[in-house]
Amino acid sequence: MATIIDGKSLASRVRAEVKREVEEFTQRHGYAPALNVILVGDDPASQLYVRNKKRSCEEVGIQSTIHRLSSSISSEELESLIQELNNDENVHGILLQLPLPEHLDSHKFINMINPLKDVDGFHPENIGLLSIGTPRFVPCTPLGIMRMFEEYKVGVRGKRAVVIGRSIIVGRPMALLLIKHDATVTVCHSKTPNISEIAAEADIVIAAAGRAGLVRGDWVKPGACVIDVGMNRREDGKLTGDVEFEEVKEKASYITPVPGGVGPMTVAMLLKNTLQAAYIQTRA
Ligand code: GUN
Numbered sequence: 301m302a303t304i305i306d307g308k309s310l311a312s313r314v315r316a317e318v319k320r321e322v323e324e325f326t327q328r329h330g331y332a333p334a335l336n337v338i339l340v341g342d343d344p345a346s347q348l349y350v351r352n353k354k355r356s357c358e359e360v361g362i363q364s365t366i367h368r369l370s371s372s373i374s375s376e377e378l379e380s381l382i383q384e385l386n387n388d389e390n391v392h393g394i395l396l397q398l399p400l401p402e403h404l405d406s407h408k409f410i411n412m413i414n415p416l417k418d419v420d421g422f423h424p425e426n427i428g429l430l431s432i433g434t435p436r437f438v439p440c441t442p443l444g445i446m447r448m449f450e451e452y453k454v455g456v457r458g459k460r461a462v463v464i465g466r467s468i469i470v471g472r473p474m475a476l477l478l479i480k481h482d483a484t485v486t487v488c489h490s491k492t493p494n495i496s497e498i499a500a501e502a503d504i505v506i507a508a509a510g511r512a513g514l515v516r517g518d519w520v521k522p523g524a525c526v527i528d529v530g531m532n533r534r535e536d537g538k539l540t541g542d543v544e545f546e547e548v549k550e551k552a553s554y555i556t557p558v559p560g561g562v563g564p565m566t567v568a569m570l571l572k573n574t575l576q577a578a579y580i581q582t583r584a
């Protein structure tokens with residue numbers, strides 16, 4: 301049976317680590333690192349994520365501000381808020397919560413964020429740096445997953461990794477990060493035929509497709525490490541991942557649960573990236 305990777309407890313250790321560094325930063329500079337989150341519309345999942353982010357910031361001494369905007373906001377209004385935050389030297393990190401309402405093109409607004417404040421690591425400059433192997437800000441979920449590998453001594457070098465999903469939030473940056481760490485990487489997505497056969501050859505499976513219970517026991521090679529990034533809401537309101545946990549845990553060597561796996565690590569890495577943004581801007 302698999303070792304269950306405890307993301308909740310690892311995230312709490314990471315937060316304690318960040319808290320010490322934030323204290324040191326704040327003492328040295330006389331101000332705290334500051335994160336500004338832009339939340340457009342009233343998507344309940346986004347509201348919950350943003351509340352969690354704010355609470356975690358408070359816990360470690362990062363100053364956080366949430367800008368709540370109506371879903372009917374115009375493109376110009378959103379643009380002018382981003383420019384204002386770009387120009388505000390008291391703001392170190394800017395996070396535009398996704399998804400945006402349909403009439404707003406997320407790429408356009410991500411591109412407007414000062415790349416030195418882009419704590420999500422979604423700006424093309426930061427994705428470009430990651431893709432050439434010299435990362436600056438790495439997207440929080442893939443970064444959190446790499447930290448799990450380190451802590452649990454899951455080797456990546458020379459391993460076959462299959463990433464299911466190609467979003468800019470998880471799948472693509474995850475693949476780039478695994479390549480940087482010398483894995484042999486295959487990316488599967490909704491148009492890939494025979495995903496199960498491809499997954500069954502992997503030493504590491506990252507499930508980030510957003511489809512409840514997609515990865516079954518017979519998709520997994522015995523001894524593989526299976527990371528579940530899925531956050532799917534079931535009809536009864538319970539959170540469930542992309543992996544059929546009960547089946548897969550019998551075959552895998554390591555597995556992450558949902559909840560209590562990847563989710564808490566994502567928020568912990570956002571705190572780390574915000575501190576990094578404050579350092580970068582202090583040096584600039
Ligand atoms: N929506 C879901 N996950 C994320 C994330 O990590 N960052 C942002 N900005 N939006 C998200």
